[in-house]
Amino acid sequence: MDGTYQVSPADKRQAILEAAQHVFAESGFHTSTMDAVADAAGVAKGTIYLYFKSKNELLTDLMDDRTNKLTQMLVEGVETASDVHGKLKALIAAHFDFYAREREFMLLLSRQLGLLSPELAARVVQGTTFLTNMTQSIIEEGVSLGVVSRDFDPVRLTYALLGMVHAVAYQWLASGMRAEVADVADQVYMLFASGVLHTEAQ
Amino acid sequence: MDGTYQVSPADKRQAILEAAQHVFAESGFHTSTMDAVADAAGVAKGTIYLYFKSKNELLTDLMDDRTNKLTQMLVEGVETASDVHGKLKALIAAHFDFYAREREFMLLLSRQLGLLSPELAARVVQGTTFLTNMTQSIIEEGVSLGVVSRDFDPVRLTYALLGMVHAVAYQWLASGMRAEVADVADQVYMLFASGVLHTEAQ
Amino acid sequence: MDGTYQVSPADKRQAILEAAQHVFAESGFHTSTMDAVADAAGVAKGTIYLYFKSKNELLTDLMDDRTNKLTQMLVEGVETASDVHGKLKALIAAHFDFYAREREFMLLLSRQLGLLSPELAARVVQGTTFLTNMTQSIIEEGVSLGVVSRDFDPVRLTYALLGMVHAVAYQWLASGMRAEVADVADQVYMLFASGVLHTEAQ
Amino acid sequence: MDGTYQVSPADKRQAILEAAQHVFAESGFHTSTMDAVADAAGVAKGTIYLYFKSKNELLTDLMDDRTNKLTQMLVEGVETASDVHGKLKALIAAHFDFYAREREFMLLLSRQLGLLSPELAARVVQGTTFLTNMTQSIIEEGVSLGVVSRDFDPVRLTYALLGMVHAVAYQWLASGMRAEVADVADQVYMLFASGVLHTEAQ
DNA sequence: TATGAATGAGAGTTCATTCAT
DNA sequence: GATGAATGAACTCTCATTCAT
Numbered sequence A, B, C, D: 001m002d003g004t005y006q007v008s009p010a011d012k013r014q015a016i017l018e019a020a021q022h023v024f025a026e027s028g029f030h031t032s033t034m035d036a037v038a039d040a041a042g043v044a045k046g047t048i049y050l051y052f053k054s055k056n057e058l059l060t061d062l063m064d065d066r067t068n069k070l071t072q073m074l075v076e077g078v079e080t081a082s083d084v085h086g087k088l089k090a091l092i093a094a095h096f097d098f099y100a101r102e103r104e105f106m107l108l109l110s111r112q113l114g115l116l117s118p119e120l121a122a123r124v125v126q127g128t129t130f131l132t133n134m135t136q137s138i139i140e141e142g143v144s145l146g147v148v149s150r151d152f153d154p155v156r157l158t159y160a161l162l163g164m165v166h167a168v169a170y171q172w173l174a175s176g177m178r179a180e181v182a183d184v185a186d187q188v189y190m191l192f193a194s195g196v197l198h199t200e201a202q
Numbered sequence E: 001t002a003t004g005a006a007t008g009a010g011a012g013t014t015c016a017t018t019c020a021t
Numbered sequence F: 001g002a003t004g005a006a007t008g009a010a011c012t013c014t015c016a017t018t019c020a021t
Helices: A009-027 A034-041 A045-051 A055-079 A084-101 A103-115 A118-145 A154-174 A181-194 B009-027 B034-041 B045-051 B055-080 B084-101 B103-110 B123-144 B154-174 B181-194 C009-027 C034-041 C045-051 C055-079 C084-101 C103-110 C123-144 C154-174 C181-194 D009-027 D034-041 D045-051 D055-080 D084-101 D103-115 D118-144 D154-174 D181-194
Strands: none
Touching: A009 A034, A009 A045, A009 A055, A009 A103, A034 A045, A055 A084, A055 A103, A055 A118, A084 A103, A084 A118, A084 A154, A084 A181, A103 A154, A118 A154, A154 A181, A154 B154, A154 B181, A181 B154, A181 B181, B009 B034, B009 B045, B009 B055, B009 B103, B034 B045, B055 B084, B055 B103, B055 B123, B084 B103, B084 B123, B084 B154, B084 B181, B103 B154, B123 B154, B154 B181, C009 C034, C009 C045, C009 C055, C009 C103, C034 C045, C055 C084, C055 C103, C055 C123, C084 C103, C084 C123, C084 C154, C084 C181, C103 C154, C123 C154, C154 C181, C154 D154, C154 D181, C181 D154, C181 D181, D009 D034, D009 D045, D009 D055, D009 D103, D034 D045, D055 D084, D055 D103, D055 D118, D084 D103, D084 D118, D084 D154, D084 D181, D103 D154, D118 D154, D154 D181
């Protein structure tokens, strides 16, 4: 008798999270049933409630789990860089890496966020606050060091950067991730750094 | 016979759309009930079904209606411009104008990270597809004219631009629209045109 | 086209109450399902929720409805009497009348050993409190007039009287109500008035 | 090997019964969960099923256990008396003693009886049949000896006596048992013996 | 014996949709 | 066209019961 195939509680929790992500990504959160999640996870419906208090909590726990991963990747990536340019590059690159790694989750996130109730959506967005703050810190550091132009509002710049990162990453992911991660990240960095228009006589 | 206060069918349809937008924005689509929409519109629940086949169609019709308005504003704005620079400026400005005018709708819509979600029964996408295509056309025109840098993939650039526009517009709107529309639009244009980082010795 | 068979909302509410009483009496409250009540009432399950907020409220509304009827009968009966003896007779008689008239409900209720249980979300009690208070008032009036013996605690006497009334009524009802109402009520009154034991040399 | 603290099966069974009584009295039978009973008993949920076949049987076993105790107390009390008057006094006193001793159980019984399904309720009532029969025998003995009035139906009298005993005992218990047992029992006996109304010209 | 994770039938409740008026 | 009472399928969540350890 080999205990190898014994499923530990932590594994079962993960299995349910994985199944939930899959089902929610496929059918949308509200349209998915706990039955479907249970089926996908290979457990009985009641079992889910041993690990998660409710369907809502299943979603928010899933969000937390993934957001924490992203946060960790970002922090690690940014820490290795010494200057603002490097930090921005790392920040962008980490996003693309995360999109590649958590493809299904990011599709779920971008597709379902708008359909949730505001409370649920707010709960989800909370996780991203840390990311926004970190980005803003880097930009403000750049401004104070004279590396980032003073002509822009730092908050605005933060949203602009993250907005383009997510949009490009989403498109890249949705179209099959055919381009190299590094190339796409580089382009975004270059756009943010130097823009794309050739000087006109303004 | 007092026909003065008689509400025309078109008006009633609009009233329901307006109410639906309000209710959906407040509670999220799936969490909102037809009862709530009927209440907000001041009609009986059954009446909604005289104008819309189902709850889903109520949402997609709402999306279509608003997206058409945006499309129209964009087309008008872009048509007045003669060169690529002007068209891009007009495109960006029109977005901000629309956000200001359709504040509630955009808050509803923007919880979907930009306009990027190819979802909602494929119908919402139809509207946004036009916008994306138009943007991409301008950018490609710019590339072929040598105005837009060849170092970037045009599709990627399209998403990057729209992504930053929506993100900045959303933040602007969510924080009370205190800054001038023109200023914010200008900053986005400048960022897209020239970037924000001071040259480093690369 | 005859509108006679049109069911008014009030009628439907009553029909549901009637059905609920029947089902609850047959299967017990907790063991009964809303499906069973809906079936018995000849309506769809959801219809019940148009008239009652929840299963619990269905029960308490039922209790209220029947208790109010009993209260009304008691008040009417007692009001016609001029002296304490008459009031007590009327009180007892009214109880038996009510048992005869609301046979099913009292079987349902009386499984709670009289009306004495301070339960059912405090709401049923409200109804029975009124009855208890009225009884106690009559007894206290009797005490102050010298009609009722001072050797007994009035509250205790109240419970003793109601306890025997309900117990006898329940047994009378459960055994088919073969005896005359008046006779049974008389016996209870006589027992309360004079007791049943022949004097012993105490 | 420390066997000292080893709990014997009988003890564990008792512990579970005790816990069940407590939990049921607090939350009601249907509202209580086996989890709560297990917690209160300090055993695992599965253990309960080693001693009781089902939740229903846990309740009926509890009822049987307590009813047997009451029966025993009554038999012992009545046996010591030689005449009918003494037997009735003993019967009444034993009831009050039992209420005092099994306070929690009696509260449970009177509060929950009406909410059970008829089968379960009937099962519970079975236990009281012996008590009813014993009471009726005493009364019939009194009738044949000329001690109890012939103006009353013996069965009715039985229910009247038990009804007042339970009602007064319940009220006494619910209000904190401040009065002396003997006094309360005496009053009930006196009421049954001689009534409480002063003679009117009947 | 004892455990408690797992089960899954079953309950109350909601709500998009219909249709007689 | 307009209504809103009625419907009933479908959902989330509970919990008595089981059984591998």
